[in-house]
Amino acid sequence: RNRRKKALQSSGASAGAQGSQPDPLAGLSVAELRRKSDSLLIEADDAIKSSEQELGFAQAQYGDAAVGNFTKALQEAKGHMTESFKLQQQLDDHIPDTEEQQRSWLVEIIGRSEAALASLQEQKADFDSLRELEKNAPQALAAVGAGAADAQAKLASAEQSLTDLRAKYAESALVQVADNIKQAKERLDFVQNASTAAHEKLAAGESSLAAVAVRAAEESLHQTNVLIGAITKVAGSLDEARNSLEAAVVDTAQDLAQAKAMIQSGAHPELAGPVAAAEAALAQVKAEIQGGKIDPIATLERVVTAHQALDQSLAGIRDQQDQARRAQASLQQSIMSAQAQISATSDYITARRGGVGTDARTRLAEAQRNLDYALSISRTDPVTALQYAQQAYALAAQAAQLAQSDVDQFGGYANQGQGYG
Numbered sequence: 001r002n003r004r005k006k007a008l009q010s011s012g013a014s015a016g017a018q019g020s021q022p023d024p025l026a027g028l029s030v031a032e033l034r035r036k037s038d039s040l041l042i043e044a045d046d047a048i049k050s051s052e053q054e055l056g057f058a059q060a061q062y063g064d065a066a067v068g069n070f071t072k073a074l075q076e077a078k079g080h081m082t083e084s085f086k087l088q089q090q091l092d093d094h095i096p097d098t099e100e101q102q103r104s105w106l107v108e109i110i111g112r113s114e115a116a117l118a119s120l121q122e123q124k125a126d127f128d129s130l131r132e133l134e135k136n137a138p139q140a141l142a143a144v145g146a147g148a149a150d151a152q153a154k155l156a157s158a159e160q161s162l163t164d165l166r167a168k169y170a171e172s173a174l175v176q177v178a179d180n181i182k183q184a185k186e187r188l189d190f191v192q193n194a195s196t197a198a199h200e201k202l203a204a205g206e207s208s209l210a211a212v213a214v215r216a217a218e219e220s221l222h223q224t225n226v227l228i229g230a231i232t233k234v235a236g237s238l239d240e241a242r243n244s245l246e247a248a249v250v251d252t253a254q255d256l257a258q259a260k261a262m263i264q265s266g267a268h269p270e271l272a273g274p275v276a277a278a279e280a281a282l283a284q285v286k287a288e289i290q291g292g293k294i295d296p297i298a299t300l301e302r303v304v305t306a307h308q309a310l311d312q313s314l315a316g317i318r319d320q321q322d323q324a325r326r327a328q329a330s331l332q333q334s335i336m337s338a339q340a341q342i343s344a345t346s347d348y349i350t351a352r353r354g355g356v357g358t359d360a361r362t363r364l365a366e367a368q369r370n371l372d373y374a375l376s377i378s379r380t381d382p383v384t385a386l387q388y389a390q391q392a393y394a395l396a397a398q399a400a401q402l403a404q405s406d407v408d409q410f411g412g413y414a415n416q417g418q419g420y421g
Contacts, residue, residue, distance in 0.1 A: 033106040040113035077116035134211035173295035180227040187224040230347035237340035241296035252307040274313035281306035327382040334389040341396035355410030363399035
């Protein structure tokens, strides 16, 4: 509500610091908001009633385990509606409300109604697809068998690739794929068990339960392929970052030499502090490179950050064109780091989402939004785009840490069958 209120007070403002857009409801009058909220409130309330019937049918057809997400979504939707009706009552009672209160409450009703509708629609679509799968369970099961055989064939190659990566790079660079082989093997075992159960249910004429088993096998097979593919993607990202790291070190060293020459000539003594900081960061990176295995993505981002800090100190000395040119060079490196971190974190969450909470997902979504905005302005404003790209990398790295912590705390979920998602 506070964010919406601020948006209303500054309607028409440009995108915010995180690339967010102005509230689309800000331009509507109270009367227009009232009509929209009334319509959505009725629609959401009707959807809840229909969903309760849908849940009963699905529960009888597919069993309690298959409707867990639907039950949760329905409870959340009812919670949204309870709060919305409370707000509606406040709007309708005899106590006068200010325009600001009316706008705030109506916007919240709209938001809650839309959230309830979206969640219920997603669950309905899921059961529609499950019913479609029920009609084609034998063919789908055959496809799962072929897919599992293909994944099994790729597993040995992926295992060798991970071994090669461990010989080249620091373990910290591989933390998001370190147990992918083990996890993939467990997923394939689950595929086999679910497929066996599906065959048994089909033979017994229990097509609904067979469809649930086929769906579980399909999901687990998908996660197997994500786990295997993530190793290949990480390998490519690390190699690319390692190649870019050398150029980044050279560029930073050149700017460092230029800044030191300015100080030695007696000009711009204010550069002494930034130069010392950049020099220390660069020396540490060079020592790590010479010392052996590194995490090239994280190291590259540190070089880019140190370079940017130096560039900011030189901003008042260089002309605008030179600033843009140098920012463009750093931007490409930072975008690459952000893309690699986002991709690796996304794959990690996808393959383990049964154990990953909302904080990690939120950070990852914010990282993607920041990266998208950086890409959208990269040609017109590379200096600002660089800041967004670096923020995207930082957010994705936070998401990775949160996701790993969630999975560690969840503990053993992969062996429980249900935890795959």
